[in-house]
Amino acid sequence: MSQTPVRTRIAPSPTGEPHVGLAYTAMVNMALIHQGGGGQFILRIEDTDQTRSNAASEQSIYDCMRWLGITFDESPEVGGPHGPYRQTERREIYAKYAAELEEKGHAFTCFCTPERLDTMRLLQKKQGKKPMYDGHCLNLSKEDVAKRKAAGEPHVLRMKMPTEGDCTFTDGIYGQISIPWADVDMQVIMKADGLPTYHLAVVVDDHLMGITHIVRGEEWIPSTPKHIKLYEYFGWEMPPTYHLPVLRNPDRTKLSKRKNHTSLRWFQGQGYLPQAIINFLGQSFVRFAEGEEEVMPFTDFLTKFDAAVVSKAGAVFDLGKLDWFNGRWLREKLSDEEYLAHVTAWANEGDKLKQALLLARSRIVKLAELPTWVGPVFQDDFHLTAESFAGLKSTPEQTAAILAAVLERVEKMPDFTPSAIWDELKALEGPLGLKARVITAPLFIAIGGKAQGLPLTDSMALIGKSLTRARLKAALALFQQTTAEDVQPAEEPC
């Protein structure tokens, strides 16, 4: 008897560097396919937030997944029968389904201005109510809507919501969940820029792409009633959901880059093996027998995945345990050839070794000096202290301000090229009231471990954004009572 193929997907938004949680979600998707007797794994790029999406981030998703050994049957890269797989290329599809919802009376055009909505929310908050759309445009006549649209008045499309009863559904991880309909907002489904919001796009795409199991982070549980309603409005059957608890820091707070390293790029740059990361993530959804060997290959995790083992409290992301896995893989599990292949791939990632050697050329008189100059690019810790920054033109307060300001700028830079970095550093001269050479001095130490190093902005671009961020944070922490993590600007969702 032939089984229906399982079709699952990950649907990352290309903003920032790929988060380790994406790998975790991908593994569970793959396990469901494996355990369901085979099928297809799809990568869809959810880039409808045009202000935050960028091509470099999308490329990082492809690179990091490939590095981990996670491959796709369908994606923007490899194509497939249900494409395009990038949401900004599917505008017409969403527009058609949005029009259908409005036509059938399941959605309505809303002309409320951002100012009106702000005032409304403020008032609701004052009254101790949850901020929700108040239905102001719910009953506009068709003629009125047509006239205002024709006059070019900005508008969005909102979905209608029941106001009574509960939405109850069964999740593959959390079991039965009930959410009162009255708590579910009349969600915007088409934005003023003509692009859909996540909610409409995810439902339309999952349906058209034949997705059979929806695996995603627990943060989407409150949105699920909206999706259930959309499936109902369209007359489609909604696939079962598997919401995965967020990864947590050892102190059980949500894993965030404020407190921990979350970027797959960072782990790659530090020389963690993909096998160790897979092992580390996989152990949280596998039941090990007493005394069973925990170090195992990817395929074993796919076979042994057990939804009942997934802790609703969230898997703890313990770097010590990751180190333990990595050490065991490096020392015991790889052949000499595999080990050397990993070292070579690591050193050459992004052409790093070659670029570092080229940068060092301007600094040396003989080749034996190369390790001194190139070493810091690959080193994991410079063991700096506040003393390491003594003797600079800037005072300790100014040095801390420089590190904090550069860290903040780095976070926001879409292009992390030497010239873009230089522009940002120059732009800080005014706000910090310091010359560029005073600003760069502590950065040499933070980024390269000592006062003299490879050209600064080239080094930063070479080691990449996540390592630059990590090194700046480590240096800044030396100047603060509290840890550097506390000054980290807002989290970028993956």
Ligand code: GLU
């Ligand atoms: N773009 C969403 C995210 O990155 C996808 C969520 C989903 O898988 O439905 O979290």
